[in-house]
Amino acid sequence: MDREQVHPDPAGGAGGESAAPRGIVVGVDGSDHSHCALVWAAREAERRQRPLHIVTAYSVPIFAASGLDGGYATVDDSVIREGAEAIVKQAMDKVAGYNIVLDASVENGDASGVLLEMTETAELLVFGTRGRGGFVGRLLGSVSSALPAHAKCPTVTVPLSCADRLGETTQDKHARAEQAKSGRLPVENVVVVGVDGSEQARVAVLEAAAQAQRLAAPLRLVCAVPQYTGSLAWVPTPLDREALFADIKVQLDAGVAWVRSHFPGLTVETQLVDGSPVEILVEASRHVELIVVGTRGRGGFTGMLLGSTSDGILHHTKGPVMVVPDRSDPRLADRARFGPMPAGA
Structure with a gap:
């Protein structure tokens, strides 16, 4: 050019x-x-x-x-x-x-x-x-x-x-x-996107996938579940939390199949971790090419990842962070065909 x-x-x-x-x-x-x-x-x-x-x-x-x-x-x-x-x-x-x-x-x-x-x-x-x-x-x-x-x-x-x-x-x-x-730590040629099961996070995933494709890099979907939140504090036994993680894993795998349908050939992996979303993504920012998050979350797995979390990541990041605004995308319409989704998401 x-x-x-x-x-x-x-x-x-x-x-x-x-x-x-x-x-x-x-x-x-x-x-x-x-x-x-x-x-x-x-x-x-x-x-x-x-x-x-x-x-x-x-x-x-x-x-x-x-x-x-x-x-x-x-x-x-x-x-x-x-x-x-x-x-x-x-x-x-x-x-x-x-x-x-x-x-x-x-x-x-x-x-x-x-x-x-x-x-x-x-x-x-x-x-x-x-x-x-x-x-x-x-x-x-x-x-x-x-x-x-x-x-x-x-x-x-x-x-x-x-x-x-x-x-x-x-x-x-x-x-x-x-x-x-x-x-x-060497900088990995990986694009990491924070997900929480919300539609806003799926918009961020699509943008992150496009960026990973440009970089010829794998895309890593990271879902961090805090120890205690307003939605989880009532959980009475560790078994309930294990069931929650199993349920999220099924939905993450369905999300991976959806992303691959729109980005054939892209390597997509998931990481489901126990901990603070801000801390997990800030730590990842030290050694990956790019962190991607949405502007806000609504429901989804934890109801906490986007919004205040994206703001926290911006203030503490050690690497580039992309924030993707909420917007419509026709590719969102077929997500349900690939497997279960969070209720109301």
Whole structure:
């Protein structure tokens, strides 16, 4: 694919209006965190043969005037804008060697709002865990929770601890410590998807299967059942829990048959474990290519995996995490033909 570089326009595009980006969108702010996200996004764009759109956003501060006129004073945004343009140019130069169509924009506005609007047309949104402030600096915390939960397309969060596996260097002592810890385990070419028997999880499974196919990697469906939940605290004997696990295993096997029907040739395996979904998936993130989860769960096996769990994984992950929004998919209609499903799911 031919590579085309479009230099960012200060207004975000011709006539002050930016064209809706398609393909993969990555948010940058010049920090090591966003550089990791940028490299991951460029590799993904090359795998998918899709364009990569690099974006940064800034807001001009407004201060209340101290004079008697009671008005407001604004800062000249030329210096801020020039800094944003320099960040985007640096990002474009960094990934110029990839065989992708590449463009970029500098947007004026709140970073989360800018990115959420772009998810209306984008195929995938990628960002780092935190940055210098102003742009990605707010993405984890309240805003990072809002982005995956409200985005119209899948989002991928890439932590700084991935720098080593992406060939990046960092001076961040926490990231370097995590790299040293994770370095004891090789990164498996495996895509792991968290499942809980809900329809939202099945949507995530389909996206994870497509990603595993791109990576020529096995797909691993992981279901973690906490020791005690609101639905299980009443279980009187270990035998009841054993029966529960046996029932879930039957449903997982049916799910595997369903996935294979839509992705012939894909290696699909299951892992049913006793423990906290957050802890299990965070630990897996240390040594697999990608963790995939849905935005929320409803019923299913445990009723706990998605929602608060996906938020917990985002805040503690040691590797890339894809969050898949709830959406319709015609392939969901034939799941029941392959075996039992959780009641109401």
